[in-house]
Amino acid sequence: MNIQGRKYISFILPACLAIGFFFLAMENAFSQTAPDGTPTAVTGITAGRAKSIVIAVAGLLSLIVGWRAKARPGSSAGRSGAITALVLGAICVIFSIVQLSTTAGGFGTGGGKAGAIVAFVLGLTGIIFSGMALRPKKG
Helix, strand or coil: CCHHHHHHHHHHHHHHHHHHHHHHHHHHHCCCECCCCCECCCCCCCHHHHHHHHHHHHHHHHHHHHHHHHHCCCCHHHHHHHHHHHHHHHHHHHHHHHHHHHCCCCCCCCCCHHHHHHHHHHHHHHHHHHHHHHCCCCC
16 A cells, blocks of 8 residues: 555544544533523524534545545555545444434424434445445456
8 A cells, every 4th residue: 555545544543533522522512501401492503413514524525535536546545535435434324323313303403403414415425436436447
């Protein structure tokens, strides 16, 4: 594996740790409860919306890296980029499913359902692009 391939792989672990940290930290940072613990009116960025934003950023990164890897098939940089996109997309899809399954309420309640659906689509698209880049060429 050349230097270019190591560059992508060296960012996977810190990216995963950062996504996990921000996913857990958003609950306390954007909590909209009164000091006595009662919920307040939903305005601005809630904890659920913030989690969905973090997941969507990971999905967008997966899509961009997968698209660039698809543009350079056959090279080692394209292969390592495709693997990076595959991992980021899988993480995004998993966290989106977790966000959707643990969110109570519907759309517009501040739970982040719409953002989690967008993040799911972005992550799935990144996985598709990475699969296209990793697919062996015919003939």
